[in-house]
Amino acid sequence: MAHALQSERSRRRVNAYRRALYHGAPLYHSVAEIIGDVADDDSVHVIRPNVIAERARTFVAGSPGEVLFAVKANPHPAVLQTIWEAGVRGFDVASMGEIELVHSLFPTARMCFMHPIKSRQSIRRAYALGVRDYAFDHIDELTKIVEETGGAKDLGLFLRLSPRSSGAAYALAGKFGATVMEAQLLMEKARPLCDRLGLTFHVGSQCMIPEDYASAIAIAAELISVTGVKVDMLDVGGGYPVTYPGMTPPPLQDYFDAIEAAVKKEGLTHLSLALEPGRALVADGGATLARIEMRRDQMLYLNDGVYGSLFDAGTPRWRFSTRLWRDGKLVEGDEEAFGFFGPTCDSIDRMEGPFMLPANAQEGDWVEVIGLGAYGLTMTTQFNGFHQGPIVALIDNL
Structure with a gap:
């Protein structure tokens, strides 16, 4: 039947x-x-595809840092192929399904496993497929990553912070992110265990206030100053909005300008910078x-x-x-x-x-x-x- x-x-x-x-x-x-x-x-x-390609090219051309497409926004192969052809070479992945899909299409792509909570099996499998960058926000997650990659010396570890955000249609605080006090200890713990240490955050989906990114960057800068821990990377996450009826955000360039200005103001221009657009591209x-x-x-x-x-x-x-x-x-x-x-x-x-x-x-x-x-x-x-x-x-x- x-x-x-x-x-x-x-x-x-x-x-x-x-x-x-x-x-x-x-x-x-x-x-x-x-x-x-x-x-x-x-x-x-x-x-x-023509619309997606245009949006992706615009983002890549204007972005002050590396573009990591958030696969969760739309993982259809036709969408991923279009974004790749438009110049995106990095992907924010959150599961083994996303990792295996991206790897099957683009074996040379950079993938960052930015979900703060991952199974041990997925960490092992991701490392075997070439993933080297992982997010965490808790000591137990840090321990899992180190153990399941066999104490690898080539890891990039992103500590996810919990920023204050006032302009997001979807607030993402509460589930993920370390507080300032927690972050200080986690930075000290993680530094000896990785090749590259980074800080990351997510101001919330469909963020309508560009200055929210600047505020979060200031928190990251203060942590670096207070702890004295060497940091190599800064990932300012996603949340870049699009226009819907009743929601008209500022121009995308305002977000790029706010991020770039904050990085300069806080003295973080030596860090490698990444952005994770999802909605904005597709x-x-x-x-x-x-x-x-x-x-x-x-x-x-x-x-x-x-x-x-x-x-x-x-x-x-x-x-x-x-x-x-x-x-x-x-x-x-x-x-x-x-x-x-x-x-x-x-x-x-x-x-x-x-x-x-x-x-x-x-x-x-x-x-x-x-x-x-x-x-x-x-x-x-x-x-x-x-x-x-x-x-x-x-x-x-x-």
Whole structure:
């Protein structure tokens, strides 16, 4: 029975997979083409490589330090290949799955294992695959790294700090990061055990205040001064924001300028500097096409939701730009505010919005949710058997 269902699913998608491929993803040149090929119950995940490449090139050109792409933001091979071709040579990885994926695609890439808590097995395997840089924020984690790499003399160890942050949409404090008092002892413990010692932090996701980076850099500088411990590296983490409806951050250059100015002010220009963009490189380069299955007043029942690529629209209730498609054509007209329900039988599968769409939205139309290139595809589950739709590449002019 399962084999028969899988065969039927494959048959329904055969047209798409007869198309040219972009690093494994069927290649299209318009949304209309994609919708014309869809014959399935699930939504469609759309990757826009030209947009991702442009964002990555911009970041690499302006960054004051080495760029380490945060793989968690979007690990699809087509996305990683695009970023690599745009000049990114380093990756922030958090699991063996991410490490093995990056290694299989780019054996020479630099990988930094920046998850502060890792299993012993993953440390051993990562070291065998050439990973030399590891984050920690606790003495037990430091001990694990040293033991599972056999006391290696070529380690780079990043002590993760817990900075104060006021401008992040997602605050990341509380789970990871050493306090100032803890950090002083950990720096002294780690220095004799590694070839290179670094400090790192994360000011929070979708950070809207560039000065938060400067504040965290000042904390790192004070630690170096107080302890007198030799430090070689500084990783200022991720959090670089993108524009969503209701969230308009300062220009990316303001973040680069704030980081560079703080490094100079604090006398840390001799340290190797790294940044970990995720969302900033890929958010604008992805979208989801979700079909309306029913309309109930101003609520639209879609075939995607919070258990799929719309997690950020449901849980933190972020708004996203949307467009409406009918019979392969863009629908225009007076817009109204809508909310969405996802396809599962769970009542929390709800996205309040408001999402602005033409007032005549109806069953069978397709809603294009724009800006889901980061943490859209990554967060997708198969709860209730949904969210198994195709992933396609789109080269167009938007």
